[in-house]
Amino acid sequence: MRSVGLKTLKNKLSEYVRLAAAGETVVITDRDRIVAELVPPRQIPDRYKDHPVLARGIREGWITPASDPGGAPPAAKPVPGLTFEQLMSDLEHDREDR
Numbered sequence: 001m002r003s004v005g006l007k008t009l010k011n012k013l014s015e016y017v018r019l020a021a022a023g024e025t026v027v028i029t030d031r032d033r034i035v036a037e038l039v040p041p042r043q044i045p046d047r048y049k050d051h052p053v054l055a056r057g058i059r060e061g062w063i064t065p066a067s068d069p070g071g072a073p074p075a076a077k078p079v080p081g082l083t084f085e086q087l088m089s090d091l092e093h094d095r096e097d098r
Contacts, residue, residue, distance in 0.1 A: 003027040006035070045069075 002016075002024065009016055009028055016026045016038060026038040045065055048054045057063030082090070 001025045001027060003029055006030045 002019065004012075004016060004026055006028060009026075020026055020038045020040050023040045025040070027034055028036040028038060042059050042061065044055050044058050047069065048058060048065060054063060058065055
């Protein structure tokens with residue numbers, strides 16, 4: 001990981017962009033205070049490249065692609081509680097006083 005001042009970055013931007021593209025993180029400082037990081041782009045799986053919203057989400061980090069996209073969804077776990085009929089009965093009982 002390299003550290004570079006803002007003025008130097010401005011003068012040699014293409015050099016530092018090449019470093020980031022090669023996989024290196026460049027820390028950008030302004031008056032010895034870290035203000036930004038220039039990082040390599042996140043790898044987007046081919047199956048998401050045609051969908052711009054998913055590709056953007058993966059690139060920005062707010063979407064995590066499935067680790068096993070071909071797998072079946074996990075089995076449903078029964079939730080302890082009331083049955084549908086009991087819930088509907090309770091709902092009808094609550095609505096009777098209206």
